[in-house]
Amino acid sequence: MAADETLVGSVCGTKETTACDLECRGVTKRFGSFVAVGDVSFTVPRGSFFSILGPSGCGKTTLLRMIAGFLQPDAGDILIKGRSVLDEPPNRRPVNMVFQHLALFPMMDVAGNIAYGLRRRGVPSAEIVRKVEDALERVGLPGYGAKRISQLSGGQKQRVAIARAMVLEPDVLLLDEPLGALDLKLREHMKVELKKLQNRFGTTFVYITHDQGEALVMSDQVAVMNRGRFEQVGPPPALYYRPQTPFVAGFVGDTNRWRGKVLTADATGVKVSTDSGLTLLAVSAAGMSPSAGDEVDVFVRPEAIALSRDEAGLGTLDNRMGGEVVSLLFNGANSRVLVREKNSGGEVDVTLPQAGEMHELKPGAHVHFGWRADQALCFPASGGDEA
Amino acid sequence: MSARTKLSLILLFAPFALWLGVLIIIPHIDMFLVSIREKIGIGQYRIGPANYMAFFTEPLYWNTFMRTALMSIAATLLTFLIGFPVAFYIAKVARGRLKTTLFLMVLLPFWVSELVRTFGWMILLRETGVISHTLQWLGLVHRPVELLYNDGAIMVGLVYTSMLFMVVPLVTTLDSLDDELIEAGYDLGGNGWSVLREIVIPHAMPGIVSGSIVVFMLSLGNYLTPVLMGGKNSLWFTEQIYQQFIVRFNWEQGAAFGFLLLFLSSLIVWLGLKITGQTLRETMG
Incomplete structure (x- = not known):
């Protein structure tokens, strides 16, 4: 930071x-x-x-x-x-504002909306006409000046609202x-x-x-x-x-979170025993230096977790575990697999690799998954700051 | 449409149709027939426009009508000027309980009859009334002052009587004005006046028009307030109609005046809509 x-x-x-x-x-x-x-x-x-x-x-x-x-x-x-x-x-x-509900003036046409601020500034009317046309051109709505606000689609309204504010530079x-x-x-x-x-x-x-x-x-x-x-x-x-x-770790992007206690901590990493009974290797977030016994939260992104059919496929990843596929959340390129870890019973969100052996994964299948220690960030446990 | 729904539709509209037919359309047809009757002898009548012509040839009638119309227009304007800030405050500034309380306070005087309300004003304004006494007690005047029986008193009465009918439609339309629009008006460089003129008033226009029509019609057709607060010199057109019907027992003339009032007031409303560029359809829609 x-x-x-x-x-x-x-x-x-x-x-x-x-x-x-x-x-x-x-x-x-x-x-x-x-x-x-x-x-x-x-x-x-x-x-x-x-x-x-x-x-x-x-x-x-x-x-x-x-x-x-x-x-x-x-x-x-x-x-x-x-x-x-x-x-x-x-x-x-x-400063000008584009409002949440756009706040276009329904009593004026598109050109009237864009010209409103210019009129307030006392810009000569010939210049207003030129500037309004120019603004409509720039937002990709040339020739829309005479339309009523109610005739526009959502995206067009959006652009008129931006043009109305931007025309005032x-x-x-x-x-x-x-x-x-x-x-x-x-x-x-x-x-x-x-x-x-x-x-x-x-x-x-x-x-x-x-x-x-x-x-x-x-x-x-x-x-x-x-x-x-x-x-x-x-x-x-x-x-x-x-x-x-x-x-921030919880709010920006999706993440898996474990609450636990620090077993050992040194410059290379932190060993955490989670409340659910797992032992995880993680790194401390920048500027934090947890010591043994501290309560911490460990965050791991779904896409940082590698998935494999067999244990060998995980190689030498710092955290390795196995589990059973609970469900597949298909969403195109963002598809996820929900895996129940076999020792703790906790569910882990893992990004589904698009290619290779995971293609035909079915609920109930046994899989192995793991991640590097430096992809697991641990923070001092926060109170109620749920994302 | 099935027979059943047709039947329920007919039943639903029956009271309305009866009311409209029996109490409005039939009496008006009869009134019209009476108004075009000319009395030429005892019990002898012929059809002709004499009753209508009397309105245009006798300056008193014409002047009374013009005076009534102009004062009603003035009362409408005054009601709007007083009612708009009140409505704006209730709709846009006041919140929660205050809003409900204020709205109720506008409504409250209308729980008593117009007669009682008018007498209330008379108690305040008459020579031996509250205001006169207060002024004397304060030493501002040295003898009783008569505040009743002038045009000002009529105007006070009319505006007071009409206030609700202006405030309610205005509150309704102003309520539907998104606060964001007002903020956007300021954000884009507008000041209070230009936001009012370009955003608030155009938005409230249907409310302004319907409120104004109602207030104008109520003032023009008001009998009680002008007569009680204006006294003998009120010269209100409805009083003229009353005179013809009840005092002079000239139903033919009274009926003609009634129709003239209807047409002339409709004409004024139509002209008002034309001048302000509004249409009745927009107002009602």
Whole structure:
């Protein structure tokens, strides 16, 4: 985590404040005694796609609304292009928002929606017409100006909402889970589309979502938020492969989790005896140094687990065990096998290899599976931070 | 459609059809027939437009109608101007219990009859009334003041009587306005005024139109409030109709006035819709 933070910090350090479009310093918001957002600090470099990922109720919407200006933080500062915007009402901030339900004005046609902000700025009408056409062109809807909002499909509405905000050339575009209402196929398509649009406009995007798929696919940087705080900020691969907190390990991507006690711990690894009676070899997450007797959680990704018909197939993997296939969860390339470990009775989620001997696996079959110690991360056991 | 569903449909509509036919359509046909009767002698009548012509040739009738129409339009506007902020507050600002309480407070005065409500205002406004006494007690005036029996009093009465019929449709339409739209309006650079003008008002237009039509029609057809609060000089058109029917026993003239009121008020509503570019279909849909 430290490495990632310095990475962000170096881009947006004090010397080059102009290189980052958005900076939050110790932003805090309380509702009564409930801390919705607690002391959150981050910087977003210019032109990047920054996502805030967290479960519902983690405070991400509150944070976004503070950036947009609809809520005033109780403490901290929000800077856009190095300038504090706390005193600016939402209609004067150089940020625009794509709302969760898009909030297109049904009383206006498409062109009217896009022109709304320009009219408010007093742009001459000839220029408005030109800019609206240009914006429609850029989102791939040329000639749609005269259509009513109700005539558009979900994906088209999405693009009009983006065009309406982008035509004002904001320093930062805020997106509040705008893909949530779309069906799966369209959502997959719009993910790619959004990323392309962001590239084309070169605007800084701040995107909030509870869907890790959206965050991982589109973002340059992702902040994982939980209970009003940032757990970890980093590029998607870092979050996935090197989670720094048990929450991130559990929330980003699928994972198997075992709770247990540390038997021995040294520089090379940790030996853990799980509550279910397994003995696992793992490595400690960065910055943690568990000692014997500590309660820990061990996380192993389904795709890190190798599957074999016979024990020999596992070779010299650090953790090896056998079990019986409980069920096959077919999902194309993401198919999984649920295996019941024969000694502990616990179920383990394993990615099904697409090629070779596993092709005709049936429930009830005996299999062997295992993983390397460095693919099992252990964290000090967390209380109720269930992902 | 099976015979059974047909029968239940007929039964379902029967009370409505009866009500419409017996209490509205048949009396109106009869009224119309009466209105085109000209009295030429005792018990002798002929068909002709004289009763209608009287309205246009006698300035008193015409002026009374114009005055009634203009004051009703003014009452409608005033009700809208007062009712809109109230409705906006109830629909968009107030939350939970406060919302219910406020809505109930708008509704509450309408649990008593219009007559009692009007008398309430009379107690407040008359020469020996509450306001007059209070002003004297405060030393602001040195003798009783008469606040009743003028156009202002009529206007107060009309606006008060109509408030509910403006607030309820407005609350309903404003309630359906997504808060996100208002926020989006601000986010894209709008201020309070432009958000109101470009987003809130266009959205609330069906409510505004239906509320205005109801309030206008109620004011125009109101008898009790103008007569009680405006006194003898209220010069309200419905009073004119009452005069013809009851005092002068000239049913023919009264019936003609009744029809003129119906057509002229419909004409004004139609013109109002045309000028504001609204259609009745949109409003009702």
